[in-house]
Amino acid sequence: xxxxxxxxxxxxxxxxxxxxxxxxxxxxxxxxxxxxxxxxxxxxxxxxxxxxxxxxxxxxxxxxxxxxxxxxxxxxxxxxxxxxxxxxxx
Numbered sequence: 545x546x547x548x549x550x551x552x553x554x555x556x557x558x559x560x561x562x563x564x565x566x567x568x569x570x571x572x573x574x575x576x577x578x579x580x581x582x583x584x585x586x587x588x589x590x591x592x593x594x595x596x597x598x599x600x601x602x603x604x605x606x607x608x609x610x611x612x613x614x615x616x617x618x619x620x621x622x623x624x625x626x627x628x629x630x631x632x633x634x
Contacts, residue, residue: 549600552576552607560588570594574607582610583630 547555554575560568570589574582584603585595595603613621621627 549604551604552611553600553603558586572603574603574610576611580611582627 546557549555549572552574554573556571556573558569558571567589569586570592571586572584572595574580574584584606618627622629
């Protein structure tokens with residue numbers, strides 16, 4: 545993890561082929577350890593320096609809601625196409 549923004553939001557650097565991590569991408573994840581992780585946003589560092597304070601607050605607000613979803617609520621959101629699940633084949 546590159547940066548814990550607090551409130552269940554983390555920011556991770558992802559390398560761009562041939563440019564390394566500093567010239568790559570940033571992704572924001574809503575995360576609760578050993579529970580769930582939700583990819584919510586990604587951007588190229590060359591197109592956007594960082595997220596704004598307002599965006600960070602919105603992601604933290606979303607994390608409060610999303611990380612409290614029950615398995616049944618989450619299954620309904622996936623079934624309705626509002627969320628997509630990525631299986632880690634574990």
